[in-house]
Amino acid sequence: MKNMIMNIKEYRPQFLDGRDEPWVRSIIDEYGRFEGKPLREWHQRLKEPLPYYCPPAKLRYLVKAIDATFGTRERLANKNIQELRRLLFQQSESTPWPNSVSKISSDILTRRKELLHSLAHNPLLHLLNGEEPIDSILFADLPSEKLVGKLKNDLLFHDLMLSANTYLLRSIIQRSESVDIFLRGKIRPIVRQALLRGLICVAKPLHRDSEFDMRISLSGPLALFRHARLYGRLLVEILPFLPNCDRFHLNAIVSHGEKQSSWIIKSGDPIKPAEQTTFDSHIERRFARDFMKVTNDFDLIREPEAIEAKESLIFPDFAIKHRTDSGTTWLLEIVGYWTDAYLQKKIENLRTANIKNLIICVSKRLGTTDQWPDHAQVIAFDRWIDPSVVLKAMSTSST
Amino acid sequence: MGAMNENKSENTALLSLEFDRGTILINGLTSTTAHSLHDLVKWDARTNSWRAPAAAYVHLLSRIRTMHGNPIDHVRQVQTPLAAWSAVGLRQYQESALLAWRAAAGRGIICLPTGAGKTRIALAAAQRSRKSTLCLVPTRVLLHQWIDSIREIYAGEIGVLGDGQHDIKAITVATFESAFRNGWTLGNRFDLLIVDEVHHFGDGERDEALEACSAPFRLGLSATLDDGKLDRLEQLIGPKVFEQRISDLVGTALADFEVSCLHLPLTPAEKHSYKLDYEVFRKFFDVFKKENPGGQWEDFLRTGLKSITGRAAVAAHGRAKRSLALTETKLSMLCQLLNRHAHQHKLIFTTDSATAMTIARQLLIAPITAEIGQRERKSLIEAFRLGTIKTIVSCKVLNEGFDVPEAEIAIILGGSGSSREHIQRIGRVLRPKEGKKAHIYELLAAGTNEVMKSRQNGNKMNERRHEKYDYEH
Structure with missing residues (x-):
């Protein structure tokens, strides 16, 4: 897949793989040594030289994955501890600080001990935790005081690497200003996720001989004027949906000041897939459930193939197919809560596409319009779509 | 025709x-x-x-x-502030600043030292223009501080975007980060955009937050504006329309102040370990400089992390820096200063959060770091204002926008070395109060590069500095 933009250097991510296993194992062992200790101590340790050479970027992603996989234990989350601290600070103000130079450290310790001791009988302390001394719980509610979690015995090395590699990919996409994705199969969820996030999505069908069905370009409005990083966070959210496609090839454009680089991510790369999403909305979910109950003659197909309409593509919400008569298919589009501009565009697209056997379910909240395509069956719905009304519309359409 | x-x-x-x-x-x-x-x-x-x-x-x-x-x-979807504003009185130089901004068609940057009342000018701009206003601030501390300031003069509800809240009103305060994330969806809801600490913009990092906003009127505020960013900021906000320096306002709008630089020797053990670490770092750094004559610090870090020796050098540099953050003599001097100014409001500034927390743990002094939650932070600042707590230790959180005129002593144990940070920190104790004379103590590890950095910053500010070397402990 050739890069479409000239003079941009192409890169492939350096994923963690089997060759990294020795140093990865050594980091996991090191992590085990910090179990139950404050998280800050573990992170401080990582700044010191480590037993093996660890590639810095890979190490960063591995540590993120380890922290996320094994988690941390909250020591204490109690507003009484904050109140106790405030009392202690107030008391400290009225107690002179040591003036000696030669034994400053020991004098500070003594002062501290005395002050802490003065709070030993404070009822707040007993509300906290009778077990631990005040000395050790004084700042226990702060994030850096969280304790390093326990290593899981059933840890799958592969899962940890996958998690680290996903962080690596996220960091690349996060810095990107636009992505081009060549896709085959299950394209709709990608487009849907992009549109839901307010990205501009330009989809172009590819020639039948191509190994991909479609090329989609995702970017944000401001990307027209500058190397906008505003959308990287949104582009990252698309990433987990890619492994669900049959095949993909992604080209992310990342800018470094005035320079740009292109990062290639493709099928087979280690990406943690998103859980299979089913429906865009409660209306769709409910309609699918109710429709299956009222008829055995038809199958409801989620995410049917896209339909070309002038300069864009239409992704109908459902296709309804007769079980025995394969030639009889209806496309169903639900128009819920959208802006006027979006609605106008939708109407224009549907008119241009000239789809046969089209059923459009329109929320009554959108008001009435006579602009829908003449050949379409339009059903107005209040809160939910009644499947029997849809079936009736289909039978009317057939006759 | x-x-x-x-x-x-x-x-x-x-x-x-x-x-x-x-x-x-x-x-x-x-x-x-x-x-x-x-x-x-x-x-x-x-x-x-x-x-x-x-x-x-x-x-x-x-x-x-x-x-x-x-x-x-169809661009503007603004909501006019319905609630009443109380009048905001301004000093003469503040009126001049506002006048200059208005003369520039309501687009421009006002540069005034910390404590000179930039926020007040901005509030006057919002109050007098009666426009829907979005105020952008860099930190959560400032977010709440601005909300409190607006609440004093505006009777309506105030929108908050940031610190876990997402509520848009005709007058809204947002953190830079939240504005960056949400600006593109609500950029047409405001007519006046106020950007506090505007020097954080102009280098491309978060400029999109300002580009995505259609507000015709824009006011930037800063105490430390780089001239190198002026062109870009002129596009995003407007030109610099008014400027006054600390020296212009000391004794009138700002408290008079004095800086004492205390050169404190390292103990033999500290000197030895500092020297060892510094040598490990220096050896690698010299090679790097030879191979990369124009190389920046970030390049050095990138190069260093690629090899075992480089990693050791970077780690040694970190250790050397940490070892200077709170030396024995600094700790001892800190205690002496705390005793000397026991009845005054004191701010302690450290190199990093870890040192701030060490001081908090050992000396039992209230810390304000990024880890301290909003509720506790607010309660500590209130206690400081009331005087039940007279000392606060912080690293960076209080560098910008901490507004407590009672603070009169700043003890600087270490920092990034940048002149911007130095000015911001000094500004924390310059807010005027009758009869106030602020005192700034810089505790420097003698014979290290802390001394050189401090001198550079002092020269930039034309400070009246007292260098003290021979300390009787």
Whole structure:
């Protein structure tokens, strides 16, 4: 897949793989040594030289994955501890600080001990935790005081690497200003996720001989004027949906000041897939459930193939197919809560596409319009779509 | 003439402007007209439309009006502040600053030292203009501080965007980060954009937050503005319209102050370990400098992390820096100063959060770091204001916008070495109060590069400095 933009250097991510296993194992062992200790101590340790050479970027992603996989234990989350601290600070103000130079450290310790001791009988302390001394719980509610979690015995090395590699990919996409994705199969969820996030999505069908069905370009409005990083966070959210496609090839454009680089991510790369999403909305979910109950003659197909309409593509919400008569298919589009501009565009697209056997379910909240395509069956719905009304519309359409 | 007017109305009937996710869509623009607006608009082949960044709205509208008359304008979705404002009184120099901003068509940057009342000028701008206003601030501490300041003079509800809240009102305060994330969806809801500590913008990092906003009136505030950013900030906010320095206001609008630099020797053990670590670092750093003559610190870190020796050098540098953060003599001197100024409000500034927490743990002094939650932070600052707590230790959180005039002693144990940080920290104790004379103590590890950095910063500020070397402990 050739890069479409000239003079941009192409890169492939350096994923963690089997060759990294020795140093990865050594980091996991090191992590085990910090179990139950404050998280800050573990992170401080990582700044010191480590037993093996660890590639810095890979190490960063591995540590993120380890922290996320094994988690941390909250020591204490109690507003009484904050109140106790405030009392202690107030008391400290009225107690002179040591003036000696030669034994400053020991004098500070003594002062501290005395002050802490003065709070030993404070009822707040007993509300906290009778077990631990005040000395050790004084700042226990702060994030850096969280304790390093326990290593899981059933840890799958592969899962940890996958998690680290996903962080690596996220960091690349996060810095990107636009992505081009060549896709085959299950394209709709990608487009849907992009549109839901307010990205501009330009989809172009590819020639039948191509190994991909479609090329989609995702970017944000401001990307027209500058190397906008505003959308990287949104582009990252698309990433987990890619492994669900049959095949993909992604080209992310990342800018470094005035320079740009292109990062290639493709099928087979280690990406943690998103859980299979089913429906865009409660209306769709409910309609699918109710429709299956009222008829055995038809199958409801989620995410049917896209339909070309002038300069864009239409992704109908459902296709309804007769079980025995394969030639009889209806496309169903639900128009819920959208802006006027979006609605106008939708109407224009549907008119241009000239789809046969089209059923459009329109929320009554959108008001009435006579602009829908003449050949379409339009059903107005209040809160939910009644499947029997849809079936009736289909039978009317057939006759 | 009549024909010209006819032509104007014919064109404008077709032209409409619409806000689209941080940009302006111009519908009905002919290619001839687009050509004359080429510096503002671009053809977007992705959506087949003419588009301009939202920040260009005011220029775009003015140019279209000149050429064609009024277009159909759907851009602004603003809500006029309905609640009453109390009048905001200003000092003479603050009035002059506001006047200069208004003379620049309500677009510009005001540079005043910390404590000189920049926020007050901004509030006066919002109050007098009666426009829906978005205030951008860099930190959560400042977010709440601004909300409190607005609440004193504005009777209506105040929107908050940041620190876990997402509530938009005609007057809204947002953190930079939240504005960056959400700006493109709400950029057309405000007429006046106020940017506190505007020097954080202009280098591309978060500029999109300002570009995605269509507010025609913009006010930037800063105490430490880099001249290198002025051109870019002029595009995003407006030109620098007013400036006064600390020396212009000391003794009148700012408290008088004195800086004492205390050169404190390292103990033999500290000296030995510092020397060892510094040598490990220096050896690698010298090689790096030889191979990369123009190399920056970030390049050094990147190079260092790629090898075992480099990693050791970077780690040694970190250790050397940490070892200076709180030496034994610094700790001892800190205690002496705390005793000497026991009845005054003191701020302790450290190199890093870890040192701030060490001091908090050992000396039992209230810390304000990024880890301290909003509720506790607010309660500690209130206690400081009331005087039940007279000492606060912090690293960076209090560098900007901490507004407690009672603070009169600053003890600086270490820092990044940048002059901006130095000015910001000193500014924390310069807020005026009757009879106040602020004192700033810089505790420096003698014989290290802390001394050189401190001198550079002092020279930049023309400080009255007292260098003290021989300490009797």
